Amino acid sequence: MLLALPGCAGPSAGPTQAEQAWHARLADWQGTQALLLGEQHDxxxxxxxxxxTVRWLAARGLLAxxxxxxxEAGAATDGLPPDADQDRVRAAxxxxxxxxxWERYRPVIMATVAAGVPVRGGNLPRGRMRAAMQDGALDGHLPPAALALQRQAIAEGHxxxxxxxxxxxxxRIQLARDASMAQAVLDARQRGRTVLLVAGWGHVRRDLGIPTWLPADFTSKVAVAQAGQAQTAIESEANYIHPTPALAPRDHCAELRARMPVSTPAGR
Known part of the structure; x- marks a missing residue:
């Protein structure tokens, strides 16, 4: 009777076809120094x-x-025991x-802590954002064509x-964030294990994002989860697309316009 209840899975329930394909790819990628997972936040x-992914890697002792x-970079769970509660993890x-x-990311974070593996912030600290906005040296990081694509992505995103x-x-803030996350990945590397990074898919693009800040001899793979049909840019700038069901339509631009001050429509 219990097995027939909605939401209950019997003991024979196994991984889905998409999960099986992903696990096979993870097996192929053993030895990769970093795996960059791109998500849609909602x-x-x-x-x-x-x-x-955390559980698959941790079960095999492969998660660095x-x-x-x-x-933010500098925040980390290093030193917390595997049985640390979520309040201690949030504080760290x-x-x-x-x-x-928090509830959105609690499962992946707590699974990592429970495996005895550190969780580390990678994002640019807010205290460094103003300096990044004024740092013209960041303008030369990407080739001109890629920089133009980044400008277009930021404009469209807003x-x-x-x-x-x-x-x-x-x-520049986007570039500085990517540089910060790349450095966090490099700082976490361990021989024979993989650093797993989780970020919005725009941050992991091979042509514009975190991979452009990693050394040429550092091995990494990019996998992007895509709700519904993958955009061309996602398909071309990732090593793997993980399909998930499409989400209900949502007008992000209408939501953004509603949050903006009436007197200054273009402000934040």
Whole structure:
């Protein structure tokens, strides 16, 4: 009777076809120094995919660390015991609930801690953002064509509402965030194990994101979870696409416009 209840799975329930394909790819990629997982932040299946990846790697002793966009560089669970409760973990990561709902990422983070593996923040600390916005040296990191693509991505991500004078400073923040996460990955590397990074898919693009900040002799793979049909840019700039069901339509631009001050439509 219990097995017939909705939401209950019997003991014979196994991995789905997509999970089996992903596990096979993970097996092929053993020895890779870093695995960069790109997500859509509001897709719950993507966070479940991340948790599954943590468990697969940790069960085989292959997980060096989990680096996350959702916490700032310098915040880490190093030193916490595997049975640390979520309050201690949140405190160690200096979690910002306003930016990142804890319940969304709790399963993947707590699975990592329970495996005795450190979770480390990778994002650019807020205290360094103003300096990054003014750092013209960041403009030369990408080739001109790639920099133009990054500008376009930032403009489209803000629904065309950024005034021209604010566009390049926002591009620099994106570049600085990618550099910060790349450094966190490098700091966490261990011989024979893989550093797992979780971030929005735009951060892991091979042509624009974190991979461009990694040394040429550092081995990494990019996998992106895609809700529904993958965009061309995602398919071309990832080593693997993990398909998940499409989400209900949502007008992000309407939501962004609603949050902007009425007197300054292009402000934040």
């Amino acid at each position: 897709a719950p299946e993507h966070q479940r995919w991340q948790q599954d 660390a989990l680096v996350i966009e959702m916490a 990561l200096r979690w910002n609930e306003e930016l990142w709902p 629904c065309g509402l950024l005034p021209p004078e604010r566009l390049m400073p926002m591009v």
